[in-house]
Amino acid sequence: MLDLFPLWISLRIATLATVVTFFLGIAAAHGMQHYQGRWRSLLDSLLLAPMVLPPTVLGFLLLLLLGKQGPLGFWFSGAGINVVFTWYAAVITATVVAFPLMYKTTRGAFEQIDDSLQQAARTLGATEGMVFLRITLPLALPGLFAGVTLAFARALGEFGATLMLAGNIPGRTQTLPMAIYFAVEGGDFHEAALWSAVVLSLSLGGIILVNGLTHRRFCRRPRRAQRWTDGDPGDLSRSLPLGPGVEGGTPYTDCSPHLRLEVDICKQLPGFTLAVKFVADDQPLGILGASGVGKSLILRCIAGIETPDTGRIVLNGRVLFDSERGINLASCDRRVGILFQNYALFPHLTVAQNVVFGLYRRRHLSPARLEAAVRQQLRAIHLEPLAQRYPHELSGGQQQRVALARALASQPEVLLLDEPFSALDTHLRNLIERQLILRLQSYPGITLLVTHNLEEAYRMCHGLLMIDNGIVIANGLKHHIFEQPHTVNVARLTGCKNFSAAVPCGPNQVEALHWHCQLQTLEPLPSELTQIGIRAHQISFPTHSPSPSSPNTFPCWLAATSETPHRMTLYLKLHCPPTYAQDYHLQAEVFKEKWAALKDQPQPWTVYLDPLRLLLLEDPAPLS
Incomplete structure (x- = not known):
């Protein structure tokens, strides 16, 4: 009768190793993605080393580390714990050999995520933990599924390192690869073939299952648009300022009555130094200049996405950045909304869920009030019937309107528009530009528009800040600058x-x-x-x-x-x-x-x- 212990031992060890590897791989990948220190290359090489080392070498190193005379083994022995030649040793070796696959795959998935999505979430008030849980992890799920599959298959098939550290003890540490090896050594090719088929089925079956789940999760058919049922959400005008064009709300009641943004920053860039100083108020200010002169970087410094080398940024009396005093508020605390060139809509969230994310600072509200607030925001941009669609199901103009509604829902004190029409064709650009102008007329905050289109800046803005090679060459009313430019x-x-x-x-x-x-x-x-x-x-x-x-x-x-x-x-x-x-x-x-x-x-x-x-x-x- 066939002994099934190798199967149960292998499944138990591979499962435990995969669970441990899952959390360790995510933590290591997230940490290495944000670590830019001098030891980055060395640390990355050490984390990937088990993937390229021969299993016997890896097993020998683990034996030196965990054996009775090893640094960890000596400590374990003092505590009455023996690791070598136990099934715990098999879990450790399986974890070590599977970890690089999970780490490498997860890190690749994290790096594939558009940085603007995470930056947008931070400017909407989300903390780093919330950004990771709500944006980074969901978008990396295909990579995580692939990492889990590869890690499980690798842990299931580990042989050399396990043999050296855990041995081949029937009923305790004898895994499927060991059972196959010793069956072949003993001449029982029938048993070896049977166990090989089991390993092959488990590995391929896991890959097929994960691929199927990934396809269903991320390639599903678009859901039919739905409308929320009408109800009595209560009086939102006092509890939730809804923004411009929203019925039943007093827009932005908590914005400062004295609108003033003071920017005086300097940042060294390849080829030139960005050094700008200006003041903005309730009249829209256009930042005009050729591509690559530092216009977008100014907005990113204001939003806290980039950090100036020196200088000071003050918004309505609040110091956002001051190099001398060591002040640098996080993006989530600046109350700055930004509309990115690519709109940075979260692809895994519906239109309604994207706007809900803009209400993150009001997350204490009841679900009914949040739902009513989102419905009113979408009604203001005429997209309420598309509430349950995903960003890829919208046109460019619709995506821009959703991104604007999401940014305004966060009640920013300053709204930063970074080339908002660059991805639109001429007809749609004119249409959306007019809608944006009408919407901003009731926005009681500070608006900065970055563009290289002078006609666009002239139509939308009251004042102009002109940048050339990182410095301000003109700052004032648009009529004065156009009629009397003074310099070439x-x-x-x-x-x-x-x-x-x-x-x-x-x-x-x-x-x-x-x-x-x-x-x-x-x-x-x-x-x-x-x-x-x-x-x-x-x-x-x-x-x-x-x-x-x-x-x-x-x-x-x-x-x-x-x-x-x-x-x-x-x-x-x-x-x-x-x-x-x-x-x-x-x-x-x-x-x-x-x-x-x-x-x-x-x-x-x-x-x-x-x-x-x-x-x-x-x-x-x-x-x-």
């Missing part, structure tokens, strides 16, 4: 395309060296005048034939054209015909109706540079 960099960022080196020729006269002409100005020339500019759409073509001596009027020839749906860009050369397409002085933009009337006129045409439209520019200089 600011003029370029506000859309000016025509520049020429300039030399004063009189009180109100300047020579444009690159355009080979003299221009009259209405404003006095600045003392540090170096450049003169004019915007492409402000160049005009007089319908009458002015006198050759008329100021700022010159003959021009067309060198090339560029077409957009509604406008034409004309590349013009002054004074003489061009010799090739790139031989031009000015870019002019005209509507197609004007182009239709202009294109058939004989050249040279007449171009007029209005003195009122000329930009008198100085060398760029950073603001203090």
Whole structure:
């Protein structure tokens, strides 16, 4: 009769080893993911070493460690505990050999999670423990399932190290691999084949089962949208400020009546230093600049996602960061909401659950009140019928509205919008932008918008902060900055395309060296005048034939054209015909109706540079 003890011993040892490995692997993977110290590489190598060491070498090292003369074995012996040649030793060896698989797989699963998801959870008020339990672990479940399967299969098949540390004691430490080995050694190939089939079935069966469960969990069909049943949630207006556009609530009653954000930070980056200083109030402030100049990093420093090297951040009188005083509040305590470029919706949560996460600071409320609050938030963004859908089932515009509702549900004192329309097409961008403007009109907090689109910043914001290479080059009202940019960099960022080196020729006269002409100005020339500019759409073509001596009027020839749906860009050369397409002085933009009337006129045409439209520019200089 076949002795079943090896099967029960192996199952018991593999199960216990897998349970221990599960918790140890998760803890080690989470710790190593956040550890950036100098010993990171060494620690990682030590944790993975059992995966590459020969089992006999590993068993010998464990025997040295746990034997009676070993450091741990001597201590155990003093306590009356013997580990070697017991089934506990078999559990230890199975745990040690299975641990690297669980650790490596889990760490890979953690690293695959988008950092913005965890960052978004923190800004919504979630503690590190809640972020780990509600976001990190659920998103890593496929990797955890795979790790558990591999760890169990490895523990079930361990032989060499177990033989050295636990021995081959029938009924106590003889596992299936040992039973197979000694059956073959004794010539009983039938028993060896039977036990091999059992091990193969258990290992493959576990992998197939886990793959099936993973597929059902993460590839299930979308659930049909549901509506909550109507009920009486009680008076939410006093217990839960609901945010803009929400019925029955007084928005953000706990926000400070004196809105003020003070930022003065410095952070060294590869290639340049981010050093900015500005103040924002209840009027939306646009942070404008080219890609890679540090715009998004400013928002991340305010939100607590990044830490400046030096400086100070104060929000409504609360110090969020102060390098001199050693203050650096965690993201969950800053009351800062951020809308990421990719929206950072939690993919494993429904639309309603995402918004509920935004109410984390109000988790003490009853389920009925939370449900009513979420329903009202979704009604405000016209997505209540989609409450039970998942983010991947929504359009880009719908995802953005959900992300905004989630951010506002957390009642932030400052709302940070990081390129909120970059992932949308032109039509949807215009539609969502208008909805966002209307929603923000009733938001009684501070709003910062990061963008590289000057028209977007001009439409949405009252003031502008212009960044170039990590420093502020302009800060003020948008009308003033666009009408009087003062420096070449600011003029370029506000859309000016025509520049020429300039030399004063009189009180109100300047020579444009690159355009080979003299221009009259209405404003006095600045003392540090170096450049003169004019915007492409402000160049005009007089319908009458002015006198050759008329100021700022010159003959021009067309060198090339560029077409957009509604406008034409004309590349013009002054004074003489061009010799090739790139031989031009000015870019002019005209509507197609004007182009239709202009294109058939004989050249040279007449171009007029209005003195009122000329930009008198100085060398760029950073603001203090």
